[in-house]
Amino acid sequence: MTAGERVVVVGAGVAGLTTAVVLAETGASVHVIAEQVPGVTSLAAGAMWGPYLVEPKDKVDQWGQRSLEVFRGLAEDPATGVRLTSGIEASRTAEAAPDWATTLPGFRPCEPKELPAGFTAGYRFTVPLIDVPVYLDYLLRRLRAAGGTVEQQRLATLADAGPASVIVNCTGLGSHDLVPDPDLRPIRGQHVVVTNPGLTEFFSEDTGSSPDLLCFYPHGDAVVLGGTAIDGEGDLAPDDKAAVGILARCAEIEPRLAQARVLEQRIGARPTRSAVRVEAEYREDGIVVVHNYGHGGAGVTLSWGCADEVRTLAMEP
Template sequence: MRLELDHGADFPRDRKVLIHNYGHGGAGITLSWGCADRVRELSAAALRETLKKQPATAKAVVVGAGVVGLTTAAELKRWAPMISVVVQAENVSPAGVPLPQRTTSWIAGGQFEPSGIWRQYYPYRMNDLHDLIRRSHHRILQLKRQGRQRQYGIVDRKNYILATEDGRGFELGIPRDIVPTPRQGLLPFRPLANVLGKEYSTWLINPTILLPKLVADLRAANVRFEQRSVRSRAELIGIDADIIVNCTGLGAGEMLNDAEVKPIRGQLVVLNNPSQLKYMFSGGCGDEAAYMFARQNDIVIGGTYHDCDNVEALPEESYRAVLARMQRIFSGDISECVTGRPTLPPQRCNLTRKVPTAGYAGSS
């Protein structure tokens, strides 16, 4: 992940600053508020020390309209309501709002856990990751104290994993005072009633509720959305603003020639949730993802986690294979998860496909 002030020699530091905030490795929803708070700190220091401006006379442009870009813009306005903020993105409708089907975080699962990204920090930079987690946690607690958490799609959820899994995203990525040590015992699902598992207390953060709410908040705060494609560093630093925040995610790789940015495919199957299930399961299959998040109005099932070089449509049967694996688990067959044997062929990057609710085997 890159979260820093850009000190490039080609940048006109005397009249604008560039801040990078991208590469969140599948944990953008978890880290977004924490990273946004760090951007707020960098922006305040830049205005004070470099630009010699007050927020009321400054203009900030946030490039990118995923969860990271939207929370960054929102936190800048919350910090300094008089600052001028513009969100620029390639996929903005004529009405001036982001197009959700074009941005990965609009279709993400939404659990509060630094899935995947913790590996970039382990073992020597875990304090840095924990700092960002604490900042996100602090903002969510603020929303909860205000009684506004549900407006942002945030609800308490229990997450279950198999006892054979190590839960490293929870165990290493999150301090114990935020997500406590898990309870251990038999899983509370009828077909798995004799299977040992672990129970973590965390949050569901539903992006289908969160992101529209952030957009509404920004529009109410007079933040403009502008359609713009930024393809190169020269175009990025050419933006007319005092503060430019690069939240372009995957696009930053090509734009900045950043070899550390690599696309990852994550398959999702989205089902209805007529029984209003209220738990999450992320407990298996070794290095193969197998998770189920019961959200307010739907159920998200995943999936796969593969490096990939291009984006192409996957056949319907590959999504049904994801669903079938979760059916087997919730029917009581965890053999493939215990052994860690992958059951899906490697895939070659974040797509979603709706399938009928028939055949969902989960129970509570």
């Protein structure tokens, strides 16, 4: 890839838009093609920076740290939807803090009096929270300012994205059929958005591999409550029973949420595989396809690091 070279990015979730921004700002002529702009799975994200059940660990650490660096800079501009927010991650079993949390500003173990009933350990730290609808709009504006273009279209194959010297595949679950990649599977996630009764800090429970998550992330006048992680389920229809459960779990920790008015439900299917795939494929027709998908629930967390690696792969001779 050289300056001015045509590059097509397929997919307009957080992975696709971030990658498109990085490539366009490098000087490539970037065209984004996606069935949904922005992608619905990314729109449903919470989103708090933090690696979430995703491999390979060495790469994830590298990608995540790069993204953290970028998000800290973006948090200086309220228009990005990124804010540095303090809060608590807690556990009902006495477990050590995750490695990624220990290096965050303000990290310290919680005093017992800071923890909700039933919790045995917890950690306080400051981390980027991303108001995803606002943030994706920011990425679209930044892409267009760099000369990038966007087309809403469903592709039957990646080859249909041409002509281009480089095609970047950021289609998430769409890669199951487009690549094809049988290792890819959905994990359904659901959040409930409610009016903010005055919360300024986040709360997240380390629930491990449970399908029932517990977290709340304040974003100004609204709070995003989570959540679910149902492995193998890709249906995006609202589940009122699950929403009631989410509200109940969150209100048990923060009683003020019990009276909050529900604004909407956000449902997405996390594109999950045994390991995130960021690699180049050199096809017989001379086109380079760079894959960037399979981020599971860590798409936002890894977005800038993965985009930088895509840029490196795309520029290799």
